[in-house]
Amino acid sequence: MKDKQNLTGNLGALVKNFSNLHSIEPDSMLDLNTTTFLQKLVSKDVIDAGVRVKPKDYLKSLVLLEYFSGIIEGDYMACKNLAKISEKIRKIEDEEDTSVDPHERDSYLTLPVVIAEAALCANEKEDTYSDNASLKKIKVRYQNHDMKIDLHSPKSKKPEPYYDMIGQMVLDVTSKSVEHYLEKVSSRAELSSLIFTGHALDMIKSDSQKSKVKTALEKKDYFSASLEALKGIMKDITISVIDEYISNLEG
Amino acid sequence: MGKKVVQGGELLFKEDIIIDEEAVRMQLTIPSRIPIFSIDEMQVFYNSHVFTLTKNSSKDAMIKVYTTEYGLNEEKSPKLQEDEYFKANTAEVNKLKEEFIKKAVIGMPDNCYDKSLEKQACLTLVEKINHAYDIAEHSYKAPPSKGLVPKLSDDSIFNTYIGDFERAMLLDGKVYRLETIQEYLSMFQKAIEPKFYKELEKKSVLMTPEEAFKELTDNRHKIHPWGFPFIRNKIWYNEKSFKIFLDGIYWIPKFASTSKNAEEKYRNAIERKIKTDAAEEGFGK
Known part of the structure; x- marks a missing residue:
């Protein structure tokens, strides 16, 4: 219990020390802690893409898309595609049906659909991940967010109750499969990549690929771990995940 | 021609004492850790009180962040925080005062025997300082209170001159106004x-x-x-x-502005106090 409190306290302090990626307060329809979380971990490009995700998967998906779009892909195609899928489903939804909360409608997607779309987008640019020049570009984008925070430095902002809970939010959006690596992260890039890696890892079927991801994580090489995780979902996820989601709606 | 004063065997005229207006406006490097804005955690301001979050939850005054309810712990009043700030930085502040007078008042002897002349120069200087800073007392806008947290009588610089903190929250360099539902x-x-x-x-x-x-x-x-x-x-x-x-009311924090302007205004008000104190304390050594 105390270990968990320490972890959320440290995570909160870490996030507190990240610079804000944007200032969305004036337009935010979210409560204060969610707004803070998004300011620190998700860019305005991803938020503005208008991806609709069910509340339980919302923050996980946005951090995942931030890492995938902002760092790996360097464009927001996956976000735009997801917004289009939502829009198509929305057209067939009965908006007048007030028995369903708007955010629980089918046009609000789920985390597996978001990961599937990321995998499909990555497959379209498959060459990117074997081409050194492209990998270098990804690495540069990663390094732009890899400013290490030393919480012991007197210059660092210190833990406080409000941010302890932001730390709890970070813990809650991280897959259990990579939770124990959280205590080692020290930058926004490491944290986002770990969140991405965890959720991707949960969808990888191949044991050998899973093992490659874990080996990189053990070495604290979060960047390589995320690329191995990406390779895993690119191999294991097909468009059938999205087709299945849509056919379940029709069914 | 002004008053003639015999000073150390020399003649001193009122006209010889000059207030350097540029020096009056000159920015002072005040001790950096100013009250309120140097506190690196969420603060709630209500009826001149200051609160921070505490793990001891309370039904009467609470903040729920994500899944946890915190209590609100009353911090030292802004007046007390300011007194401590000036006390902790006495030597630095005294040096600033001395340097300010040296630069702002030209021609005043170290020991002016004519106190009326010195007083006149002090009043003129205070007037010029106030004119240079243009920081007026803000008109207090009482929140729609239930009377459970009565207004604190506090004549601090913060509560007197920095407006819009009657019901507010400060977080990460941003000011949120607290609104009722x-x-x-x-x-x-x-x-x-x-x-x-x-x-x-x-x-x-x-x-x-x-x-x-x-x-x-x-x-x-x-x-x-x-x-x-x-x-x-x-x-x-x-x-x-x-x-x-x-105070028996649920509040919604609504983003108002970054805290930059309020903090700058507060620094200026502290700077003004150092200058006016210097002027009012007189020029004699």
Whole structure:
């Protein structure tokens, strides 16, 4: 219990020390802690893409898309595609049906659909991940967010109750499969990549690929771990995940 | 020609004493850790009191962040914080005062025997300082209080000159105004069916955020679909929503501005106090 409190306290302090990626307060329809979380971990490009995700998967998906779009892909195609899928489903939804909360409608997607779309987008640019020049570009984008925070430095902002809970939010959006690596992260890039890696890892079927991801994580090489995780979902996820989601709606 | 004073065997005229206006306006490097704005955690301001979050939860004054309820712990009053600031930095502040007088008042002897002349120069200097800073007392706007947290009598620089902190929150360099549910809803009046808005306006005074959420959700067909999430989700959305309860009222934090301007104004007001204190303390050594 105390270990968990320490972890959320440290995570909160870490996030507190990240610079804000944007200032969305004036337009935010979210409560204060969610707004803070998004300011620190998700860019305005991803938020503005208008991806609709069910509340339980919302923050996980946005951090995942931030890492995938902002760092790996360097464009927001996956976000735009997801917004289009939502829009198509929305057209067939009965908006007048007030028995369903708007955010629980089918046009609000789920985390597996978001990961599937990321995998499909990555497959379209498959060459990117074997081409050194492209990998270098990804690495540069990663390094732009890899400013290490030393919480012991007197210059660092210190833990406080409000941010302890932001730390709890970070813990809650991280897959259990990579939770124990959280205590080692020290930058926004490491944290986002770990969140991405965890959720991707949960969808990888191949044991050998899973093992490659874990080996990189053990070495604290979060960047390589995320690329191995990406390779895993690119191999294991097909468009059938999205087709299945849509056919379940029709069914 | 002004008053003639015999000073150390020399003649001194009032005209010989010059106030250097540029030096009056000159920025001082005041001790950096100023009260309020140097505190690196969420603070709530209410009726001149200052609160921070504490792990000891309380039913009367609480903030819920994500899944945890915190109590609100009253911090030292701004006046006390300022007194401590000046006390802790006495030597530095005295040096600033001395340097300021040296630069701002030209021609005043170290020991002026004519006290009326010195007093006149002091008054002129104070007047010029006040003119240079143009920081007026702000008019206090009382929050819609339930009287459980009465206004603190506090003549601090912060509460006297820095406005819009009667009910506010400071977090990460940003100022949030605390609004009642009723005030928050009033911003969206045009997006809500008039009859329902009137009912809601009345009811909302006594509503908890959860009750407001239910009322809005149940009547969402009476609210413009685009406005609905803005209206409802900021008040309350689920068990992980932010919530603040103080003085018997639930408040919604609404972003007002970054704290940069308020902090700069506060620094200027502190700087002005150092200068006026220097002037009022006289020039004699």
